[in-house]
Amino acid sequence: MNATAHSFIVNIDVPDLAAAEVFYLAAFGLRIGRRLGAGAVELLGGPTPLYLLQNEAGSAATEDGEVRDYERHWTPLHLDWVVDDIDAALVRAVTAGATLEQPVRNRPWGWIAVLADPFGHGFCLIQFSREGYDALVE
Numbered sequence: 640m641n642a643t644a645h646s647f648i649v650n651i652d653v654p655d656l657a658a659a660e661v662f663y664l665a666a667f668g669l670r671i672g673r674r675l676g677a678g679a680v681e682l683l684g685g686p687t688p689l690y691l692l693q694n695e696a697g698s699a700a701t702e703d704g705e706v707r708d709y710e711r712h713w714t715p716l717h718l719d720w721v722v723d724d725i726d727a728a729l730v731r732a733v734t735a736g737a738t739l740e741q742p743v744r745n746r747p748w749g750w751i752a753v754l755a756d757p758f759g760h761g762f763c764l765i766q767f768s769r770e771g772y773d774a775l776v777e
Contacts, residue, residue, distance in 0.1 A: 648687055649718065652694035652707065653758050656680065659691045662757050665735035667720060718762045725750045725766035732764065747774040 653659035672681035678693040697706050722728035729752050741753035749767040
């Protein structure tokens with residue numbers, strides 16, 4: 640892969656790579672790209688590659704002895720999956736193993752549901768209205 644082929648990639652640390660693979664394929668219709676050794680898999684089918692990395696909380700993060708410490712849903716980064724049909728996407732995600740934390744709510748720009756994957760990673764499903772975020776512009 641050419642290093643400039645994508646403007647960014649997304650890495651998600653998971654404690655169980657096999658289970659994460661099953662979830663992300665089923666919930667979001669992604670497909671396996673490459674396996675990068677025993678501890679990583681590339682998933683394709685979204686706007687950028689998503690890499691699942693086998694890393695548990697408390698595992699070594701740096702050579703200096705820092706360990707991974709994961710906080711709940713509102714970490715500095717979480718994924719919003721933009722969908723065409725939030726109700727169908729919600730059923731698909733929950734059937735695949737997601738936990739619904741806040742049901743679908745209407746907003747001026749569309750609809751949002753707050754969920755967690757089977758490993759506690761927070762994510763949202765978003766269906767934009769025709770106006771989308773332009774509905775917020777003053």
